[in-house]
Amino acid sequence: xxxxxxxxxxxxxxxxxxxxxxxxxxxxxxxxxxxxxxxxxxxxxxxxxxxxxxxxxxxxxxxxxxxxxxxxxxxxxxxxxxxxxxxxxxxxxxxxxxxxxxxxxxxxxxxxxxxxxx
Amino acid sequence: xxxxxxxxxxxxxxxxxxxxxxxxxxxxxxxxxxxxxxxxxxxxxxxxxxxxxxxxxxxxxxxxxxxxxxxxxxxxxxxxxxxxxxxxxxxxxxxxxxxxxxxxxxxxxxxxxxxxxxxxxxxxxxxxxxxxxxxxxxxxxxxxxxxxxxxxxxxxxxxxxxxxxxxxxxxxxxxxxxxxxxxxxxxxxxxxxxxxxxxxxxxxxxxxxxxxxxxxxxxxxxxxxxxxxxxxxxxxxxxx
Numbered sequence: 001x002x003x004x005x006x007x008x009x010x011x012x013x014x015x016x017x018x019x020x021x022x023x024x025x026x027x028x029x030x031x032x033x034x035x036x037x038x039x040x041x042x043x044x045x046x047x048x049x050x051x052x053x054x055x056x057x058x059x060x061x062x063x064x065x066x067x068x069x070x071x072x073x074x075x076x077x078x079x080x081x082x083x084x085x086x087x088x089x090x091x092x093x094x095x096x097x098x099x100x101x102x103x104x105x106x107x108x109x110x111x112x113x114x115x116x117x118x
Numbered sequence: 119x120x121x122x123x124x125x126x127x128x129x130x131x132x133x134x135x136x137x138x139x140x141x142x143x144x145x146x147x148x149x150x151x152x153x154x155x156x157x158x159x160x161x162x163x164x165x166x167x168x169x170x171x172x173x174x175x176x177x178x179x180x181x182x183x184x185x186x187x188x189x190x191x192x193x194x195x196x197x198x199x200x201x202x203x204x205x206x207x208x209x210x211x212x213x214x215x216x217x218x219x220x221x222x223x224x225x226x227x228x229x230x231x232x233x234x235x236x237x238x239x240x241x242x243x244x245x246x247x248x249x250x251x252x253x254x255x256x257x258x259x260x261x262x263x264x265x266x267x268x269x270x271x272x273x274x275x276x277x278x279x280x281x282x283x284x285x286x287x288x289x290x291x292x293x294x295x296x297x298x299x300x301x302x303x304x305x306x307x308x309x310x311x312x313x314x315x316x317x318x319x320x321x322x323x324x325x326x327x328x329x330x331x332x333x334x335x336x337x338x339x340x341x342x343x344x345x346x347x348x349x350x351x352x353x354x355x356x357x358x
Contacts, residue, residue, distance in 0.1 A: 083175075100177035102283070102295070107198070107224075109191045112184040 017053040025058075034069070044078070052086055065095075067104075074108075147294040148287070152345040153267050153353035155290030157234065160265065161188060162289070167233040170259070172240050174283035174297060179236075182286045191232075195252065196243055196281070196321055198224050200299075208247070217251040225252065230261045237268035238284045241335065243321040250335070257338050260358040266339075268354045270327050275350035281321035296320060 012032050015021060019035035026042040033041075034051035040059045041048055047064035050056050054069035061076045067087040075081055077095040085103035092109040100106065161167055167188040171179050172195050183190040199215060201223075206216040235256055241249055256266060271279050282294035297320045327335065329344065329352075336342050336356045345353040 098177065098180065100175055100180070102174075103298075104175055105194055105197055106175040106192045107194065109189060110180050110184065111189065112180075 015054075017051070040073075050087075059091075145296060147282070149292050149294060149347070149349060150290055151292050151353060152290065152347070153269075153343075153355045154286065154292060156343075156345075156355060157265055157267050158286075158289045161186060161234065164233070168231060169234045169236065170227075170232045171236045173236060173238040176283060176285050178285035178287065178293070191227075193224065195224060195240055196297075197299075199245055199248060214247040215245045217248050220248055221251055221255055225255045225259060227259045229258050230264075231259050233261055233264050235260055235264070235266040236284075237266055239269045239271070239281060241268055241327065242271050242323055242325065243281050244324065246324060253335055254338075257358060262340075262358055264358045266336075266356045266358070268356070270332060270352045270354060271323060272350045272352060273326050273328075275323075275326070277323055279323050279350075281323075 013027065013029050015031070015033045015035045015037060017034045020038075021036070022038045024040050024042070025031070025037060028043070028046060030047045030049070031041070031043055032049045032051060033054045033056055035053070036055045036057075038057045041056070041062065043062040045063055047066065048060055048062045049066040050069045050071050052068045054067075054071075056070065057072045059073045059076075060071070063077065063079045064081070065071075065075050065077045066082045066084065067089055068084045069086070070088045072090045074091045075089070075093045075095070077093070079095070080097040080099070081093055081095045083089055083098075083100045083104040083106060085101040087101075087104040087106075089105065090107045092111070093106070094111040094113060096113060098110060098112065161169070161183070165187060167183075169183050169188055169190045171190060171192050173179075174194050174197070175192050180190055180192065199220065204215045204220055206214055206219075208214040237256070241253070244252065260266060280296045283297050285293040285295070287293045299320055332344075332352070332354055333342060336354070339356040339358050341357045343355045345355070347353060
């Protein structure tokens with residue numbers, strides 16, 4: 001089985017590698033960032049993927065976060081965080097589940113919170 | 119050490135040192151750690167400890183501590199020391215790393231914040247100009263009574279001892295994997311003094327501390343305990 005590449009799926013909202021966005025980003029669909037984003041990203045029920053060329057300086061709130069590039073800022077994920085081997089993350093992570101590939105760089109605190117029991 | 123005796127030592131380590139498990143392209147080693155065993159009694163009995171892991175980012179270690187209700191901070195200081203902006207020259211014009219800048223960017227925590235610091239083999243591989251300032255900062259971020267675990271090579275380990283990442287896989291058991299540097303980090307921060315050899319693609323042992331050097335390094339701490347291992351490593355558990 002081949003490893004998932006986290007390449008953007010067609011129809012997915014994308015910020016390409018030549019694009020620079022400064023400000024607040026929010027939405028209700030999955031987002032793939034391969035460019036630069038500065039500010040904040042809020043995708044409460046959706047996922048953010050920072051591509052290999054992505055450089056994000058923002059606080060992130062999302063359901064899931066996958067990082068292949070650089071992310072500077074705190075991550076709050078209601079479901080899971082994946083740091084692939086090329087990831088460079090500086091900031092605190094709060095999530096239910098986390099996976100970190102060998103070679104990924106993380107500087108920050110990790111807080112694992114349990115799912116709410118209903 | 120002659121090549122014959124080095125080969126003999128490899129043979130010796132194979133039978134009584136860390137257990138080697140060959141993998142495709144990388145080698146995993148497991149080793150028993152008395153220092154870790156003693157330290158783990160703390161985190162098995164105490165609640166909500168604050169732990170700082172200064173080795174390579176390890177999902178295994180993060181899981182180990184968060185499953186026990188502790189808070190873990192991860193900060194890979196060796197990789198951080200390869201930042202090109204740190205390069206400077208000392209008063210003699212010799213290449214060195216800017217320890218002030220390093221400490222302005224790294225290990226920035228409130229005083230007396232951590233109960234446990236896992237240094238692993240950091241002092242052996244960190245650039246000379248950073249070792250004392252880093253240990254000084256670690257003293258200040260540890261709580262009084264807080265503990266720090268560090269590993270030091272003995273002279274018999276040889277200058278080519280590879281740098282490992284450490285994963286906690288049991289109360290007193292570690293899995294070690296050789297660190298291969300990212301492409302962009304493969305440069306010597308202070309020229310030949312902190313060279314990353316092309317053959318190893320990893321960090322190079324910078325020096326060998328003897329017991330007296332280690333005692334001096336941690337002289338501000340309240341106590342120091344040595345554990346001798348069979349694989350040319352001295353484990354040191356210090357208490358602030």
